[in-house]
Amino acid sequence: MSDVMTGPVISEQPVPKAKPRQVHELWRRVWKERWIYALFLPGFAYFIIFKYWPMWGVIMAFENYQPFQGVLDSQWVGLENFQRFFSDPAFWQLFRNTFILAVYNIVFFFPCTIIVALLLNELRLRWFKSAVQTLIYIPHFFSWTVVVGITYMLLTTQGGLVNELLKMVGLHQVNFLENSAWFRPLIVIQDIWKETGWGTIIFLAALAGVNVELYEAARIDGANRLQQLWHVTLPAIRGVIIVMFILRLGSFLDVGFEQIWLMLNAMNRDVGEVFDTYVYTLGLQ
Template sequence: MYGIFIAFKDYQPFLGFWDSPFVGLKHFERLFNDSNFWMLFRNTLILATYNILFFFPLPIIIALMLNELRFEFLKRTIQTLVYIPHFMSWVVVVGIAYIFLTTEGGIVNELLVRLGGEKINFLISNDWFRTVVTLEVIWKETGWGTIIFLAALAGVDPQLYEAARIDGANRLRQLWHITLPAIRSTIIILLILRLGSFLDTGFEQIFLMLNAMNRDVGEVFDTYVYSVGISQGQYSFSTAVGLFKSIIGLFLVVVSNYLAKKFGEEGIY
């Protein structure tokens, strides 16, 4: 953790960590005064919000659906199929997206034309960039995210379901009154932890999807740090940006944990 002090120094590798000159908040002032700061903050915030709203609930939904399957072979087959994308690199995932979405023979655009519509250039469109990025995250990581929730569901006492059936509760009532309350604490803990990395939108995926046409809506802190900080050897500035993101994540964790405890949940500490 002592490495974060680089953010307050003008770090020079040949001088070393301790002998590099101390510059205080210089790098933070540079970040906040940068003409691109609000664009970066807006883009990062929107993509992070998309992930929370559209991606985070899906592993829960998939886990609940898999839990309702009574044919073990079918359940395991579906689990395997939804897990596989997690093991693909973002290079492969983005490559698949290009094949599907390109205007030069892409499956999606060919289908649009056959249905009487016009081709859409998804790959350079500002309107479609965030949607495509979010869909890629959903396809790649949703299956892997179900593992923890399936493990939590495995711990639910079967006698609760038997008692509910005797009382006349159908499958939907059992889901609402037994299954969801049983995994509620797991959902809240994972949500709090997810908020800790709220502004981490993923460098590799965004970097591969960026081009000159969609940079206004796609450039985020992670890619900015790479292009301005790492590529030019400005390690102190890069650390300052990372520390800024971490402080926001810490704030969100503390606030969300406080709210969780206020509403009677355990929280993470």
């Protein structure tokens, strides 16, 4: 309290003096480290140009946007678009379809990557391991168009491989592609076939980092392979699994437009239409 009286007189002097000096100091340091800062510039520019600048386009969501009039001149409608979206008769169906596919993806696809990584980790034949790894990475590089094309060729009722086999053993043909009940399983199976191999990479890296001495110690204590897996391997990569799981949740509702769009038809739209495909039909088609 007593500083109130004396404070200004004493403190005012150093402050104006210190300020230019501090600024000067800062610039001197920046100049000294200029090459480090130069390295930082491209990244900075990337975020400004590609992440921050386009954000103003979000304004479109609050407008009755007309491409002819542009963002600035289109009529401002506030929350009307959101109101329309949430009260759309199709909203809950879309929500359910998107949500269920996302949950299926987490429940069935995510564990697959861990299991396959563990299986690969147990392989002792080096060449066999690399060969399998290479093979299961390949589908990741296929486009969805190709994957859906292969699915069609295998499953069509018009001479598809699976249905021909069913016919040969005397069973009824199954119309996999035009059937609501088969839509979600097919999507998940395609996901697993295409992306599992690629998804193992990070887990394999984590598994390679597990301390070998731990296994030795476990073996001396009489642990068999399964017990080693349960008590050593899994706890060791638990952190990575959790991080991967959280990252996965980050893109929870992003169920993949291209794949679903290509698999969608009049017969499975009731379970297959998701937000992405609906918006595409409504807005762009």
